Amino acid sequence: MKQLPLLVAVLLMLVLSTATRAEQTYTLKLAETWGPNYPILGDATRNMAAMAEAMSGGRLRIRIDSSNRHKAPFGIFDMVKAGQYDMGHTASYYYKGKIPNAMYFTTVPFGMIAPEQYAWFYFGDGMALMEKVYAPHGLLSFPGGNTGNQMGGWFREEITSLDDLQGLKMRTPGFAGEVMAELGVAVTNIPPGELYTALERGTIDALEWVGPALDFNMGFHQIADYYYSGWQEPGAEVQFLINQQAWERLPADLQEILRVAMRTAAYDMYIQSTHQSGVAWSQMQQAYPDVQHRTFPPEVIDALRATTDRLLREASENDPLAREIVQSQQDYLRQVRPWINMSDRAYLNTVAPTD
Amino acid sequence: MKQLPLLVAVLLMLVLSTATRAEQTYTLKLAETWGPNYPILGDATRNMAAMAEAMSGGRLRIRIDSSNRHKAPFGIFDMVKAGQYDMGHTASYYYKGKIPNAMYFTTVPFGMIAPEQYAWFYFGDGMALMEKVYAPHGLLSFPGGNTGNQMGGWFREEITSLDDLQGLKMRTPGFAGEVMAELGVAVTNIPPGELYTALERGTIDALEWVGPALDFNMGFHQIADYYYSGWQEPGAEVQFLINQQAWERLPADLQEILRVAMRTAAYDMYIQSTHQSGVAWSQMQQAYPDVQHRTFPPEVIDALRATTDRLLREASENDPLAREIVQSQQDYLRQVRPWINMSDRAYLNTVAPTD
Numbered sequence A, B: 001m002k003q004l005p006l007l008v009a010v011l012l013m014l015v016l017s018t019a020t021r022a023e024q025t026y027t028l029k030l031a032e033t034w035g036p037n038y039p040i041l042g043d044a045t046r047n048m049a050a051m052a053e054a055m056s057g058g059r060l061r062i063r064i065d066s067s068n069r070h071k072a073p074f075g076i077f078d079m080v081k082a083g084q085y086d087m088g089h090t091a092s093y094y095y096k097g098k099i100p101n102a103m104y105f106t107t108v109p110f111g112m113i114a115p116e117q118y119a120w121f122y123f124g125d126g127m128a129l130m131e132k133v134y135a136p137h138g139l140l141s142f143p144g145g146n147t148g149n150q151m152g153g154w155f156r157e158e159i160t161s162l163d164d165l166q167g168l169k170m171r172t173p174g175f176a177g178e179v180m181a182e183l184g185v186a187v188t189n190i191p192p193g194e195l196y197t198a199l200e201r202g203t204i205d206a207l208e209w210v211g212p213a214l215d216f217n218m219g220f221h222q223i224a225d226y227y228y229s230g231w232q233e234p235g236a237e238v239q240f241l242i243n244q245q246a247w248e249r250l251p252a253d254l255q256e257i258l259r260v261a262m263r264t265a266a267y268d269m270y271i272q273s274t275h276q277s278g279v280a281w282s283q284m285q286q287a288y289p290d291v292q293h294r295t296f297p298p299e300v301i302d303a304l305r306a307t308t309d310r311l312l313r314e315a316s317e318n319d320p321l322a323r324e325i326v327q328s329q330q331d332y333l334r335q336v337r338p339w340i341n342m343s344d345r346a347y348l349n350t351v352a353p354t355d
Helices: A004-023 A041-055 A076-081 A100-105 A114-123 A126-137 A174-182 A192-200 A212-218 A244-249 A252-287 A298-316 A320-350 B004-023 B041-055 B076-081 B100-105 B114-123 B126-137 B174-182 B192-201 B212-218 B244-249 B252-287 B298-316 B320-350
Strands: A026-032 A060-065 A087-090 A139-146 A153-155 A169-171 A186-188 A226-228 A237-243 A292-294 B026-032 B060-065 B087-090 B139-146 B153-155 B169-171 B186-188 B226-228 B237-243 B292-294
Touching: A026 A041, A026 A076, A041 A060, A041 A087, A041 A139, A041 A237, A041 A252, A041 B252, A060 A252, A076 A087, A076 A139, A076 A237, A100 A126, A100 A320, A114 A126, A114 A139, A114 A237, A114 A320, A114 B114, A114 B252, A126 A139, A126 A320, A139 A244, A139 A252, A174 A186, A174 A298, A192 A212, A212 A252, A237 A244, A237 A252, A252 B041, A252 B114, A252 B252, A252 B320, A298 A320, A320 B252, A320 B320, B026 B041, B026 B076, B041 B060, B041 B087, B041 B139, B041 B237, B041 B252, B060 B252, B076 B087, B076 B139, B076 B237, B100 B126, B100 B320, B114 B126, B114 B139, B114 B237, B114 B320, B126 B139, B126 B320, B139 B244, B139 B252, B174 B186, B174 B298, B192 B212, B212 B252, B237 B244, B237 B252, B298 B320
Parallel strands: A026 A060, A026 A087, A169 A186, A226 A292, B026 B060, B026 B087, B169 B186, B226 B292
Antiparallel strands: A087 A237, A139 A237, A153 A226, B087 B237, B139 B237, B153 B226
C-alpha cells in the first residue's frame, strides 16, 4: 500500500494532461482590411470564425480586429508577416507594391470569372503558385471570398465611343486606373467618404466601386444613370493570410478546421454577393427607374483589352515567376472558358426569358 | 491516509470519463447512389468524409457503401428513412414518385444556374422549404454537390426545327423525357451500360447524359457529332440525406463539423465539375475535331419552355406546398437573373475573346 501516494500522483497527472489536451484553447488574432460591420466582406470573417469555434467546441477562437482598431487597412500583409496578428483578411492586390506577383491572385482584367478561378485555385495550379509567392514571407494564403463580377462603374453620361473617354474625370484605382489613364481618362483618387459628393457636384464624371451589393449603400444610383458592366475585375477574390508559425502551433485537427472554415466562408461570400447584388439591383431599379444597364461599345472594349495585354506583358517581362503565373492563368482560361461558353453562357443567351 | 484508495478510485474514474469524452467516436454509415470510384459524385462523398474525420481528430467517421454493396441505388431515401443507413448521397428528384415535391430541389428546366440556386438555398427560402418537404419523413436534407449546367445531349443529326424532333428516338429520363415526349420525341429507356451500343447502332438517334466531365468516359463523342447545350438541368444539385435520429445522437461540435463538411464538399463538387468539364471538352475536340457544339433553334426552345411551364403548373395545381416552392423559385429567379445577366453574361458576351 505504500505505493499509493505515487499512484495518486500519476493518476492526477493523467487527469490533468488528458483534460488539458481536450480543452486547450487557441486564440488567433485576425486583422481585417474592412471597417466594423462591413457587409459581405466583414460577414465572411465572422462566418469563418463562427464555424471554426463551433466545429472545435470552443477550442479555436478567432478574435477579429477591424480597421478602426488596428488603423492599418492596407498594412495587413506586414502585420501578419511580423506576427503582430496571426491572420488577416484582405485582398492580395493591395500589396502589389511590396510583392508585385500578389496581384494576380485577386483577379485579372479580362480574366476568369469566379467559378473558373476557383477551379484554377483548387484543381489547377493556383494554390501551388500562390504558395510560391507567399512562402518566402513566412505566410500562408487562402481564397477568402469572391465579390462576383464587378461592375465597370457609374457614369453620368453614356459612353458611345473611345472619344467619350478623353479627359473624362473618373475615380478608378489600381491596375484598371492605369489602363484607363492610357486611354485618355483623367484618373483621380478620392477617398470613399467623399465620392458621392464628388460625383454629385461634377468633380468627377464617373467612378468604379464594386457591384450592386456594395454600391447600394453608397447611393451612386441616385445621381448617375448609367451602370456599365465590367472588364477589370471579373471575379475578385479576397484572401485569408496566416502567419506560418501561428499555423504550425495548431494541432492537426484545428488546422483542418481552420482550412475548411476559410474555404466554406470564401464560397459562402461568393454566394452571398450573388444574392445581395440581385436584391440591390432590383431595389435600385424600382426606386430609380432612370438607372440603366449598359455595356461598353466594342471599340472601347478592344482598346481596354489591348492596353491590358501590353501592361501585363510588361509587368511579367523580367520576372520568371510572374510569367509562370500569367501563363498558367491564360492556359487555364483557354481550357475552361469554352465549357462555360457552351453551358452557362449558351443557356443564358438562348434559354432564359429575363432581360 | 486511509482515504487514499477512495481518492485513487475517484481519480481513476476522472481519467476514464475525461478520456472517453474526448475520444468517443461516432461512425455514420452512408449509402450513395453511385457505384464504387464513381468520378465527381463519388469524390464528393469521400471529400466530405475525409474533412469530417480530419476536423474531428478521428471522432467522426463516415463509412461509405456504394451501389455495389447496398444494391439499391434509388432506394437511398427509404434506407435512410428506415435508419438502415444514417446518411445518403443521392439526388432529390429520384424520389419524385414517393415525395413529388422532392424534385424541385435538384434542378428545374429553364430554372436557376448553380450560383443562383445556392443563393436561393442559403440566402433565400430554399433550405426552409426543403426542410418542410423532408422533416415529415424524419430526414434532414442538405445540398450535396452541383454538376454545373447539364448538356442537352448528343445527337447524330442536327436539329434545325421542331419537325426534326418528330419520331426521334432519344434516351432522356425523368421530367425532361416527359417534356420531350409531348413534342413528339420517341422517348426510350435504356440502361447506361447499353447506351453506347444503342447510339452506335442507331437503336436510338440521341441521348442525354450529364456534361463533358461524365460523358467523356461513356465515349459518346466518338459516335455522335452534335453536342447540344441544355435547357433541362441548368444546375443539378445532388443531396446529402441524414436520418434525424442519427443527427441528434451527435454532439453539437460534430453536428457542425458534419454540416460544414457537407457544405464544402458540395461547393467543391461544383468547382471540380467545372474543371473536369473544361478538361474533357478540350480533349474531345482535339481527338474528334468533327464534334461540334450546337444550341437548339428558338422554335424548339420556345416549345420546350411552353410545355415545361404547363407541366409544372399541372404538377403544382392541387398541392399548396408545391405551389409555394415553385413560386419561391420563380420569384427568386426574377430577382437574381437580371444581376447574372448584367455581370457574368454581359462579360462573357462582350468582353471575352474565346469562342
